[in-house]
Amino acid sequence: MSGRVLIVDDEKAMRLALKGLLAKEGYEVDTAESGEDALRRIEPGSFHVVITDLSMKDVDGMEVLEHTRRVDPDAAVVMITAYGSEKVAVAAMKQGAADYLPKPFDNDELRVLVRRVMENARLKRDHRRLLEQVQGAFAGQIVGRSPAMQGVFETIDKVADADVTVLVRGESGTGKELVANALHYKSPRRSKPLVKMNCAALSRELVESELFGHEKGAFTGAISRREGKFEAADGGTLFLDEVGDMPLETQAKLLRAIQEKEFERVGGNQSIRVDVRLIAATNQDLEAATRAGRFREDLYYRLRVVELPLPSLAERREDVPLLVEHFLREAADRFGRPQKPLTAEALRACVAHPWRGNVRELRSAVEQALLLAPGSEITERDLLGSQSVAGAPARPDAGNEATLSFRDAKDRFVADFERGFLLQALRRAGGNITKAAEEIGMYRQNFQQKMRELGITVEDGAERKETR
Ligand SMILES: Nc1ncnc2c1ncn2[C@@H]1O[C@H](COP(=O)(O)OP(=O)(O)OP(=O)(O)O)[C@@H](O)[C@H]1O
Numbered sequence: 001m002s003g004r005v006l007i008v009d010d011e012k013a014m015r016l017a018l019k020g021l022l023a024k025e026g027y028e029v030d031t032a033e034s035g036e037d038a039l040r041r042i043e044p045g046s047f048h049v050v051i052t053d054l055s056m057k058d059v060d061g062m063e064v065l066e067h068t069r070r071v072d073p074d075a076a077v078v079m080i081t082a083y084g085s086e087k088v089a090v091a092a093m094k095q096g097a098a099d100y101l102p103k104p105f106d107n108d109e110l111r112v113l114v115r116r117v118m119e120n121a122r123l124k125r126d127h128r129r130l131l132e133q134v135q136g137a138f139a140g141q142i143v144g145r146s147p148a149m150q151g152v153f154e155t156i157d158k159v160a161d162a163d164v165t166v167l168v169r170g171e172s173g174t175g176k177e178l179v180a181n182a183l184h185y186k187s188p189r190r191s192k193p194l195v196k197m198n199c200a201a202l203s204r205e206l207v208e209s210e211l212f213g214h215e216k217g218a219f220t221g222a223i224s225r226r227e228g229k230f231e232a233a234d235g236g237t238l239f240l241d242e243v244g245d246m247p248l249e250t251q252a253k254l255l256r257a258i259q260e261k262e263f264e265r266v267g268g269n270q271s272i273r274v275d276v277r278l279i280a281a282t283n284q285d286l287e288a289a290t291r292a293g294r295f296r297e298d299l300y301y302r303l304r305v306v307e308l309p310l311p312s313l314a315e316r317r318e319d320v321p322l323l324v325e326h327f328l329r330e331a332a333d334r335f336g337r338p339q340k341p342l343t344a345e346a347l348r349a350c351v352a353h354p355w356r357g358n359v360r361e362l363r364s365a366v367e368q369a370l371l372l373a374p375g376s377e378i379t380e381r382d383l384l385g386s387q388s389v390a391g392a393p394a395r396p397d398a399g400n401e402a403t404l405s406f407r408d409a410k411d412r413f414v415a416d417f418e419r420g421f422l423l424q425a426l427r428r429a430g431g432n433i434t435k436a437a438e439e440i441g442m443y444r445q446n447f448q449q450k451m452r453e454l455g456i457t458v459e460d461g462a463e464r465k466e467t468r
Pocket residue numbers: 141142143144170171172173174175176177178179283359360363452
């Protein structure tokens with residue numbers, strides 16, 4: 001038997017008895033000595049089964065149940081109830097408990113029950129993963145007919161099933177993540193998880209605990225053992241995004257994990273062996289980072305066994321009409337709006353546009369235009385002229401207001417405001433993201449994420465551009 005179980009009971013003797021029994025069955029067992037304690041430990045994916053006593057002081061079993069259903073609906077909750085409290089047991093089942101166990105119960109009863117709910121919880125997780133796979137396979141269509149993209153497709157086909165490490169390179173918004181998806185779903189590992197991790201996290205501790213997991217008590221706040229991305233990706237693929245931002249000390253640990261195929265959780269000394277295929281992505285000049293001592297040379301060579309450079313959109317303008325058509329169809333579908341064609345002039349302007357945010361920027365421009373264009377066609381102004389970069393939050397165009405739902409108008413307004421606000425901060429900081437984020441009290445990674453969503457590039461922030 002395997003799987004992770006949390007036992008929640010304020011009676012020590014009960015906790016120990018249950019833990020002993022289930023550990024002997026082969027489960028990884030953790031205990032919580034109160035409801036509060038349990039709430040702190042239960043995170044998405046932390047346990048397969050939670051066994052909780054119903055009556056505890058302050059936070060009781062029903063609250064533990066409610067919390068678990070909310071943060072990790074795949075986990076099964078078993079409620080231990082007092083003799084004769086069938087009513088509460090029924091209430092618990094109605095709230096989504098997997099089963100209940102009236103006291104007193106014998107060991108065999110417990111064993112059988114845990115085995116059954118464990119199996120169920122596992123099935124649920126597998127099912128969710130399958131769904132994600134199917135969605136991933138369909139969502140990730142890579143569009144492009146240019147010679148540059150043909151080269152990309154050929155490389156993907158050649159290396160997808162070769163189990164080698166691939167380093168995907170390209171400017172922001174060129175489709176690095178899309179390529180990582182394709183590599184995974186075209187590989188024999190496709191039925192196993194594709195786990196993604198952004199390495200531009202804040203601290204070294206955080207990155208390492210994300211990657212390798214941690215043991216209980218490894219650092220302040222590590223209240224339970226947690227499995228890292230490497231373990232979660234076992235048998236599948238681990239996508240390390242923005243690998244160039246990984247702290248130097250962590251790079252050494254990563255290198256070892258790649259070479260020896262084993263690692264330790266933070267604060268642990270037991271070696272864990274995994275079988276993981278790595279795909280890394282960066283938009284940085286890793287060679288320069290290596291020369292500057294910010295990136296380990298040995299890791300660099302290890303990652304770029306195969307290098308897959310993605311062209312910027314400006315290098316493949318011939319794909320722009322195809323992409324526009326693709327995003328128009330997709331957006332019309334998603335928003336439930338009729339499709340609108342671009343005027344000839346708009347299409348020409350679109351092909352000539354710099355698109356420094358690459359495909360991501362093009363996509364969001366097309367989506368906005370489809371939603372906001374007042375006429376039956378999308379004009380150049382709808383597509384390129386409506387985005388405010390002057391700094392002040394733009395008022396939604398009065399002429400368009402009537403045709404917008406409240407929700408669309410609000411999203412649009414918020415996006416305009418955010419774009420202006422971030423750009424101002426970026427300009428004041430002379431294009432330095434770290435400084436800009438700090439100044440307005442945002443984490444750098446969130447700031448970068450927002451920039452990507454809004455199609456802002458560092459160059460937008462460095463120069464004074466009035467229109468784009
Ligand atoms: N060739 C393409 N065909 C269709 N859609 C694309 C293509 N390239 C990128 N996209 C779309 O553009 C957006 C950005 O792509 P993606 O997230 O893969 O970029 P990225 O290179 O990872 O960017 P970043 O460095 O900012 O993380 C996504 O919505 C993606 O679906």
